[in-house]
Structure formats: structure tokens, C-alpha cells
Amino acid sequence: MSKRQQGDELERIQDRLNRARTNRTSTAPGAAQDSSVTSRIRPSAGSTVASGSSSSAAATAQSAPAGTWESINIASPEGRMKMGSPLAGLRKGLSSTRGAFSKAASSRRIVGQDQSINLRNQENFGSPTFTSPIDDPSNKRTAMSRFRDEVSSRSSIMASAPFADEFNDAAPNAESEEYLESDMKNRLSPVLASIFGALTDCYASIAYNADRLYLNCARGGGGDKCFNIAIAAAVVLGGAFGIMALVGGSGSSSAIIPMVGGRVGAIQQLLVDAGVTPVEVLSDKDSIPYVALDWIANKDPAKLPTDHPALMERYMLAVFYYGSNPSEWSRNDQWMTEAGHCAWYGVECVARDDETQESGITRVYDDNDAITSIIFTGNKMTGPIPAEFGKLSNTLNLDLGDNALTGELPPFHENLKYLLVPGNQIEGSFPQHFQYLTNLHGLDLSNNEMTKYITNQINKLTALRTLLLSDNQFTGLFPEIKDLSMITKLHLQNNRFNGVIPGILRDYERLEILRLDNNTFTGEFPKQSIERLKRLEYLDLSSNDLTGPIPDIFDSIRRLTVVHLQHNRFRSTIPSSMTHLSGLKSLRLDHNVLTGKIPDSVAVMADVQHVALNNNEFSGEIPTFIGFVDDIAYLSLKNNRFDGTIPTEIASLFRLTHLELEGNKLTGGIPSELGSLSALGKLSVYENSIDGVTMPIEICDKIRRGEMEELTADCTDNKVTCDCCTKCYPIAE
Numbered sequence: 183m184s185k186r187q188q189g190d191e192l193e194r195i196q197d198r199l200n201r202a203r204t205n206r207t208s209t210a211p212g213a214a215q216d217s218s219v220t221s222r223i224r225p226s227a228g229s230t231v232a233s234g235s236s237s238s239a240a241a242t243a244q245s246a247p248a249g250t251w252e253s254i255n256i257a258s259p260e261g262r263m264k265m266g267s268p269l270a271g272l273r274k275g276l277s278s279t280r281g282a283f284s285k286a287a288s289s290r291r292i293v294g295q296d297q298s299i300n301l302r303n304q305e306n307f308g309s310p311t312f313t314s315p316i317d318d319p320s321n322k323r324t325a326m327s328r329f330r331d332e333v334s335s336r337s338s339i340m341a342s343a344p345f346a347d348e349f350n351d352a353a354p355n356a357e358s359e360e361y362l363e364s365d366m367k368n369r370l371s372p373v374l375a376s377i378f379g380a381l382t383d384c385y386a387s388i389a390y391n392a393d394r395l396y397l398n399c400a401r402g403g404g405g406d407k408c409f410n411i412a413i414a415a416a417v418v419l420g421g422a423f424g425i426m427a428l429v430g431g432s433g434s435s436s437a438i439i440p441m442v443g444g445r446v447g448a449i450q451q452l453l454v455d456a457g458v459t460p461v462e463v464l465s466d467k468d469s470i471p472y473v474a475l476d477w478i479a480n481k482d483p484a485k486l487p488t489d490h491p492a493l494m495e496r497y498m499l500a501v502f503y504y505g506s507n508p509s510e511w512s513r514n515d516q517w518m519t520e521a522g523h524c525a526w527y528g529v530e531c532v533a534r535d536d537e538t539q540e541s542g543i544t545r546v547y548d549d550n551d552a553i554t555s556i557i558f559t560g561n562k563m564t565g566p567i568p569a570e571f572g573k574l575s576n577t578l579n580l581d582l583g584d585n586a587l588t589g590e591l592p593p594f595h596e597n598l599k600y601l602l603v604p605g606n607q608i609e610g611s612f613p614q615h616f617q618y619l620t621n622l623h624g625l626d627l628s629n630n631e632m633t634k635y636i637t638n639q640i641n642k643l644t645a646l647r648t649l650l651l652s653d654n655q656f657t658g659l660f661p662e663i664k665d666l667s668m669i670t671k672l673h674l675q676n677n678r679f680n681g682v683i684p685g686i687l688r689d690y691e692r693l694e695i696l697r698l699d700n701n702t703f704t705g706e707f708p709k710q711s712i713e714r715l716k717r718l719e720y721l722d723l724s725s726n727d728l729t730g731p732i733p734d735i736f737d738s739i740r741r742l743t744v745v746h747l748q749h750n751r752f753r754s755t756i757p758s759s760m761t762h763l764s765g766l767k768s769l770r771l772d773h774n775v776l777t778g779k780i781p782d783s784v785a786v787m788a789d790v791q792h793v794a795l796n797n798n799e800f801s802g803e804i805p806t807f808i809g810f811v812d813d814i815a816y817l818s819l820k821n822n823r824f825d826g827t828i829p830t831e832i833a834s835l836f837r838l839t840h841l842e843l844e845g846n847k848l849t850g851g852i853p854s855e856l857g858s859l860s861a862l863g864k865l866s867v868y869e870n871s872i873d874g875v876t877m878p879i880e881i882c883d884k885i886r887r888g889e890m891e892e893l894t895a896d897c898t899d900n901k902v903t904c905d906c907c908t909k910c911y912p913i914a915e
Contacts, residue, residue, distance in 0.1 A: 529555070804829055
């Protein structure tokens with residue numbers, strides 16, 4: 183604090199002590215006034231001197247010579263106000279604002295006690311006559327020390343018992359009465375008041391120095407000083423208005439309910455200190471965490487001590503329970519009972535030895551321990567996933583799939599390894615806070631309602647093995663997953679991704695499943711990427727807008743069991759290397775523009791069960807070698823240009839359930855051997871060139887016995903005589 187600031191502060195202390203003395207002497211009629219102080223202090227408009235019964239001090243102040251006033255108080259705010267300083271008034275206003283902060287931060291008891299100082303017991307106080315250290319510059323350090331000691335002594339006496347009457351004998355002024363009756367919600371918290379008070383002190387100091395600059399400039403100071411006045415004034419004005427705005431905003435907001443005592447308060451403090459739930463939420467009696475806090479503190483039959491290491495985890499489970507409509511749960515075994523939460527349905531804890539188990543350990547037992555897994559698949563839960571789950575530091579597996587959970591995903595603990603929430607109603611974009619889940623191995627957000635782009639923050643998940651984002655509404659280009667070298671399963675199907683499939687996929691040599699179907703990807707088949715994926719077993723690029731040929735690369739990726747390329751615009755023949763996939767289970771090339779014949783090498787596809795070549799431009803005869811692929815259950819060759827007869831070798835496909843041959847140029851008859859296929863449930867041969875034949879009785883008998891559900895042929899115009907067909911073509915108008 184500068185010299186002039188010290189002088190101002192001393193004058194203000196003198197003013198307060200003088201008014202206290204005036205109050206005392208005014209109670210004794212005819213008491214003498216001490217002019218040693220009042221002659222130097224101008225009475226304030228709201229002081230007791232101005233409004234009390236005695237006016238001698240005011241008269242003395244008013245009768246003081248003008249020259250003496252100016253010479254003594256040229257450094258005071260009042261003196262500078264008289265000189266016309268525009269910043270003096272602002273500084274005074276800031277001081278008033280500072281007082282408002284202090285008053286707002288005080289409690290009812292402190293304000294009441296401050297207004298109830300017992301001024302009748304004056305024998306211990308004495309007559310406050312001080313000599314200002316400013317009057318003796320030559321002995322400034324000594325005078326200042328004496329002054330501080332005397333003020334400290336007087337303050338100690340005023341704070342002692344004779345002056346604290348517990349609101350009984352001194353009438354508070356109108357201002358304190360109005361404050362005590364005000365709404366508690368309009369008061370600042372002590373922390374905010376301290377912050378605002380410090381800001382006010384800071385700006386008051388700036389105002390003081392700006393005021394000095396003004397005086398120097400007015401006395402003919404340098405131009406640089408005058409220039410600084412404008413800058414200082416702008417800073418002070420901006421700060422003052424900012425502080426006043428904060429005061430007004432704070433007065434209109436709801437106050438934070440303070441923490442309570444007892445067991446509830448202890449647990450509340452524990453949760454707040456650990457960052458599990460904010461105090462504002464725990465203090466809101468309408469919030470789910472408040473209900474959970476009340477349960478864990480007052481109603482939980484287990485009554486865990488507040489220092490129990492599993493207390494917070496039990497509280498987190500209670501938050502989830504009360505917020506997810508528990509009355510509709512499919513199962514809630516042991517929940518909210520005295521049993522340890524490790525015995526609650528869906529909760530698994532740290533493994534313990536158990537000789538009764540085949541593995542020798544168990545994770546489900548009647549005790550409260552660290553939770554390692556929460557598995558609630560298909561349990562009819564609703565509501566949001568609570569933010570408290572983000573503090574489950576021991577939980578490695580969180581599986582909430584196939585429920586009706588809503589809202590956005592909260593932040594989770596970095597130790598989490600598996601986050602599985604498919605089949606819910608989760609909203610929002612791909613969370614930015616997922617970048618901190620560096621230990622995550624499995625992430626399944628499929629079949630939700632998530633939107634927008636997948637940002638490059640996903641590259642932070644370097645430990646990820648499984649990434650399932652299917653059946654959402656994600657948009658944009660193929661995600662930049664350039665750093666996920668450990669990934670084995672990538673599901674992006676049924677979204678709104680667009681653009682070309684990038685060549686970066688070639689770096690994911692661990693990839694086993696790649697599903698990009700039902701998007702709007704364009705360009706050609708990503709040959710250079712796919713042929714490098716030696717471990718690939720499942721490839722699905724269907725229902726996009728891919729063009730060009732299907733490359734002959736399948737000798738490089740011979741582990742494939744599923745190849746789905748349907749509903750694109752591929753133009754080529756069937757690659758010969760594709761028939762070398764001896765482990766192939768499902769082949770779908772339908773709805774493209776493929777041409778040529780079915781190669782005879784199809785016979786080596788011994789394990790294939792589903793073959794769909796329909797809706798292309800294949801031609802030639804159906805190869806007889808098809809009979810060697812006896813694992814086929816579904817065979818669709820419809821809507822092509824096949825000619826010739828129906829091979830009787832098809833009757834060797836004893837697992838066949840669907841045979842679709844319509845929409846070709848087949849001739850000849852319908853083999854009666856097809857009636858021996860006990861599993862056959864659908865046969866369609868309409869829209870061919872089969873003419874003048876009768877449906878074999880062996881096939882009709884299957885219809886009559888109910889072994890076949892659908893049989894269709896060209897029987898409307900008598901090209902095929904069939905009295906057992908379920909539908910005849912062409913359909914009669």
C-alpha cells in the first residue's frame with residue numbers, strides 16, 4: 183500500500199472511531215466534544231453525527247478554515263473530489279461496492295452482532311484521541327507503529343464480551359434490519375464474496391493511482407502522464423462495471439445449499455472431494471444422486487462405514503438404479519438389500535478363490551468389493567447412463583446392451599477396457615472425451631441414434647481391437663483410423679459414410695472382419711487395401727455405389743468365409759480365384775452387372791451354404807457340378823439369362839431349403855427328383871421357357887403334406903399344368 187493510501191486508510195479509521203465516540207458522548211447530555219479528531223474529519227452523510235442528537239462535531243468541521251481543509255486533506259478522496267477529480271467519485275463508489283461484498287458475505291449472526299455492539303459499557307474504551315503519523319513525517323515509522331498498536335488495542339476491547347450482547351440491547355440500524363430480512367438466496371457465498379472483494383480492492387488501487395495521475399496532469403504534468411489518465415480511467419470503469427454486473431448476476435441466482443452434518447454430510451463430503459458428484463447436485467432434493475445419497479446414508483441395510491473402500495461404488499450403483507426405472511427391470515436380484523453389491527444381479531467383483539467352481543474362482547459373492555464388471559444386457563433399463571459411472575476406476579467391462587438407455591455418453595474412467603452399449607437410444611456425436619480411454623479394447627456403439635462425424639480423436643484409442651459403430655447416423659468420409667493397428671473387427675455398416683474407401687486399410691493386417699455395407703461409398707473395389715488383409719474372414723461391401731470389376735485377388739485372402747458384394751455396380755465375371763475359397767460359407771454377388779458363366783470350379787466350394795447370384799446378366803447352362811456343393815441351403819439364380827434344362831444333380835443338395843430359378847430362359851421339364859428334397863420349402867420356376875409340362879406329383883405331394891410352403895410356376899396360361907401351386911404366373915388380372 184502506498185503512502186497516500188495508508189493516509190486515506192488512517193483517516194477512514196479515525197472517522198469510524200470518531201463516530202463511535204460521538205455516539206457515546208451523545209448519550210450523556212452536555213458532554214464535551216473532542217475537536218482534535220472532528221476538526222480533521224468531515225462527517226459522512228449517513229453517519230451518526232449527521233443524524234444523531236449532537237451536531238457539535240459537524241459544526242466544528244464546517245467552521246474549519248477553508249485553507250486548512252485544503253492543505254490537510256489534499257491527498258484524501260474528499261479533497262480531490264472538491265478539486266474536481268472525476269476519478270475520485272468512482273473510487274468512492276468502488277469502496278461502497280467493496281462494502282456491499284463484505285456485507286453480502288456475512289452471516290446473519292455476524293451482521294447482527296456487528297450492529298449490536300454495546301455502546302453503554304464505555305469504561306473500558308476510553309477517549310479515542312490519536313495523532314496521525316502523517317502529521318510527523320520525520321518520525322513516520324515510529325508514529326505508524328504506535329498508531330497500529332493503539333488501534334489493535336482498541337479493536338481487541340471492542341471485540342470482547344462487554345460489547346457482544348447477543349442482539350439484546352442495541353438496536354440495529356435500518357440497513358441491517360433490511361438485510362437480515364432479505365431472502366437468503368440473494369446473498370453471495372463467502373468464497374464468491376472474497377473473490378469479488380479482492381477484485382474491488384484491486385480496482386480501488388488502480389483508481390487511486392489514476393486519481394494521482396489526474397492531479398499531476400492538472401498541475402502541469404508531462405503529456406505522457408496525461409495520456410495515461412485515459413487508459414487508467416478506461417481500465418477502472420470497465421472493472422467497476424464488470425464487478426457490479428457480477429454482483430447483480432450473483433444476487434439473482436440460486437445459492438448453493440451448504441453441506442449438512444452427520445453421516446449424510448460425511449458421505450456427501452466424501453463424494454464431492456472424490457469428484458463423483460458435484461455438491462450442487464447432491465444438494466438438490468429432486469435429483470437422482472440426492473435420492474441415492476439419502477439411501478446410502480440412511481436407508482441402506484448394509485450401513486457401510488464412511489471409510490469403507492466400496493462405499494462410493496455402492497452409491498454409484500444406487501444412482502444407476504434410481505435413474506433407470508427399476509420397476510421395469512427384467513431382473514433385479516438382491517438389489518438394494520443388505521446383501522453385498524457383489525451379489526447383486528449383473529455385478530461382478532474382484533475374483534476370489536472358490537473351490538466349488540470349475541475355474542477355482544468366483545466374481546459373484548455376498549460382500550462389498552471393487553466392481554470389475556457391470557453386465558445388464560437386455561434388462562429393460564431406461565434413462566441416461568449416470569456420470570458417476572465415470573468414476574468406477576476398477577471396472578473393466580461395462581455392458582449395457584439392448585436396453586432403452588437415452589442421452590449422451592458421459593466420460594468414463596481411463597481403465598475401462600470394454601464399453602458395450604448397442605441396441606439403445608444413445609444420442610450425440612462421437613464423444614471427444616473418448617480420447618482418454620487409451621486402455622479400451624472393445625467399443626460397441628452400434629444400433630443407436632448417434633450422428634455427425636467421427637473425428638480424428640479416435641486415433642487416441644490405440645489399444646482398440648473391436649470398433650462397432652454400425653446402425654447409427656454417422657456421416658462424412660471414412661474415419662481416419664490410421665493409428666489403430668491392433669484392430670481386428672471394424673463395423674461401419676448402416677450409416678451415411680461417403681467418399682472412397684481409403685487405401686489406409688492395407689495397414690490393418692490384423693483385421694478379420696470388415697463391414698462397410700449400406701453406406702454411400704463410391705469408387706472401385708479397394709483392391710490394394712483388401713489383398714493385404716491376410717487374416718480377413720468377413721468382407722461386406724454391399725449396398726454402396728462401387729463400380730468397376732471385382733479383382734482376382736482371393737488367392738491372397740483365402741481365410742474368407744463371407745463375401746458380400748451385392749447391390750453395387752460391379753461389372754465383370756466371377757473371378758476364378760473366388761471359387762478357390764474352400765472355407766467360404768456365404769457368397770452374395772446379386773444385384774450387380776456381372777456376366778459370363780458359372781465356372782465349373784464352383785464344385786470345390788464344399789462348405790458354402792448361401793449362394794446368391796440373382797439379378798445379374800449371367801448366361802449359359804447351370805453347371806451340373808453344382809450338385810457337389812451339398813452344403814448349400816439357399817441357392818438363388820433368378821433374373822439372369824441361364825438357358826438349358828434344370829440339372830437333376832440339384833437333387834443331391836439335401837440341405838436345400840430355397841431354390842429360386844425364375845426369370846431365366848430355362849427349357850425342358852421340372853425334375854421329379856426335386857420332390858425327394860425333404861428340407862425344400864420354396865421352389866419357383868415361373869417366367870421361363872418351360873412349356874407343355876405337368877408339375878411332378880412328388881413335388882405336389884410335398885405341398886399337400888405341408889412340407890413345402892411356396893410353389894410357383896407358369897400355370898395361368900397352361901404352360902405348366904399345376905393344381906398344387908400356391909401361385910400361378912403370369913398373375914391373372
